[in-house]
Amino acid sequence: MIKHIVFFKLKDRSAESVEATAVVLRNMEGKIPQLLSIEVGTDIIHSERSFDLALVTTVASLEDLQAYQVHPAHKEVIAHINEVKELSIAVDYEL
Structure with a gap:
């Protein structure tokens, strides 16, 4: 098992902008068979x-x-993130 964690800092840090991007991320659920969670x-x-x-x-x-x-x-999702992010960092590790 692999855990993939990404943190995003957005250019527009307003609650509305953050929630809009959260929705984009959540919309991957059920669309990518490899995602177990x-x-x-x-x-x-x-x-x-x-x-x-x-x-x-x-x-x-x-x-x-x-x-x-x-x-x-x-x-x-990456296309959206590349437009709105200021910075992102990630880590991938085995469970």
């Missing part, structure tokens, strides 16, 4: 060092992670 959270602290959104997904294998990365639904 998906969780999207929005920051509640709002400090200067905070990121606005967290995406936490689980896939069965490294091969499934690679398939997820190139899935058309994920590519649509």
